[in-house]
Amino acid sequence: MIKTEILVLGSGLAGCIAALAAADKGAEVTLVTKTEEIISGSTPWAQGGIIYKGINDSPEKLKADIYRAGDGNSWEPAVDQIVNIGPQYVEKVLIEKCGVIFDKKCDGELHLTAEGAHSEPRIIHSKDKTGLSIHEAVAEQVLKHQNIKILTNHTAVDLLTLSHHSANPLDIYEKPACFGAYLINNETCKVFPVFANSTILALGGLGQIYLHTTNPLEATGDGIALAWRAGARCFNLQYIQFHPTTFYNEHDRFLVSEAVRGEGGILIDKKGKPFMDGIHELGSLAPRDIVARAIHQTMLDTGHPCVYLDISFKDSEWIKKRFPTIYSHCLKNGVDITSEPIPVVPSAHYSCGGVGVSLKGRTSLQRLYAVGEVSCTGVHGANRLASTSLLECVVWGQIAGEEAANHRNNDGYFPQIFDWESCDEYIDPALITQDWLSIKNTMWNYVGLVRTRQRLIRATTILRHLQSEIEQFYQKAKMTRELLQLRNGVQTAIAVTSATLESRVSRGAHYIVS
Helix, strand or coil: CCCCCCCCCCCCHHHHHHHHHHHCCCCCCCEEEECCCCCCCCHHHCCCECCCCCCCCCCCHHHHHHHHHCCCCCHHHHHHHHHHHHHHHHHHHHHHHHHCCCCCCCCEEEECCCCCCCCCCEEEECCCCHHHHHHHHHHHHHHCCCEEEEEEEEEEEEEHHHHHHEEEHHHCCCCEEEEEEEEEEEECCCEEEEEEEEEEECCCHHHHHHHHHHHHHHCCCCHHHHHHHHCEEEEEECCCEEEEEEEEEECCCEEECCCHCCCEEEEEEECCCCCCCCCCHHHHHHHHHHHHHHHHHHHHCCCCCCCEEEECCCHHHHHHHHHHHHHHHHHHHCCCCCCCCCCEEEEEEEEEEEEECCCCCEHHCCCEEECHHEEEEECCCCCCCHHHHHHHHHHHHHHHHHHHHCCCCCCCCCCCCCCCCCCEEEHHHHHHHHHHHHHHHHHHHCCCEEHHHHHHHHHHHHHHHHHHHHHHHHHEEEECCHHHHHHHHHHHHHHHHHHHHHCCCCCCCCHHHH
8 A cells, every 4th residue: 555645647748747736835746657658648649739829819819719619618717717827837837847848930939820710820839749849848857856756557446435445334424535546556467555635637538439539549538437436527528529630541540730720731622622611711720520520521422531631732841840740650651741632530539528627626526636638627618729738737737736735734534445355367358359349439430420319329228238248357357457448448438428418409529410
């Protein structure tokens, strides 16, 4: 058993920022990631940039853009918080404290670019690998901080709560609270508890429950599943944002940044005809949900497996310099973006919903915070505005980390818990592989870009039966990371489908037809 003041589950940008913020306040922090390195999650894959402030910009303009993209479903206090203090946190935390280097113009000023649904060029970037540049700089600070202990290659099994894990039956009458988590050492497969005054959930997204996704392999919905089982309030899970443009071939999906369209890239069909101008006034720069559905419909209308994003009319050297990662990846797959359009399709990209949190990152469970994509701050509403996610990670990560540190001495009750009972039944890897395929295909076909009530009911039946099967061998099997991810994946898929079935009005990223 380990005891720590602050337990941070997840080492993406939000988790690292929260860990740093708490550690800077003098708290003892334990940071856990299921990968072998702390550079993990979706952050390193974020290409386009992070919101800063444009030359003719204002908080009011950014607020209006967030509302417009979110289809009017954003929570005003959260939007006010991010538009008013977000740019300050970019300067204070990322640039000054962590030394993140963003691209600059010849005069030394930060280079600002536009992205879809933004009324002003306000995005700062580091070529087309902004997320990786930010994450590496922040992770460097985490690795050398004396108050942060790092556990790599460890997976969270479940959150420890008074109502589920206390050996004292009277604790069920106390207010619901989290006092840490069970972890598994991925190498030894040993399960052990970590007690914490405060736990910060930062386990990222859920894209891997879909057949096509921009998310990394570790994005299996762990955070939603842990919170759901613990009883924390989750909402807006029906709003799954599909990124309109991921590189398409038979073997690969790779995010093609919205910045390509922000820099003038045009969406065209297989005959080279632009199709967005007649659909939305912003054309190829329309909000993501509109663009994704337009691509989906164009593919159906043309019978072609993809559409194309063309920026080849720009200067070739400029393209290589502005988008070196995209250029290199496409070239390896036989597409030279300086002379031909990029084949693209929509893919599951971002969960706008999640574990509900306050302006300070508090969840409905005492002593539990959530930050990053696993959380639902209310900023994104029904559809996320481009480049708000990294900013949200910084703002809520910093605030939640400080808040947890400030209250680390106020919540000191740790009950006795029952010993973990281990099992050792062998699990055929083919079963895990097949179950994942069932989850991914069910979610893609029935809970994807376009939903119907019949599809959702069918998905519910399939997923409930599958969950029953998975739970049966979870109870008997030797514990592994792969088994935990499968269990979390099916639970998250059910949570998303349930939320989608309850939401009968099309809005933003949730599009349902009769």
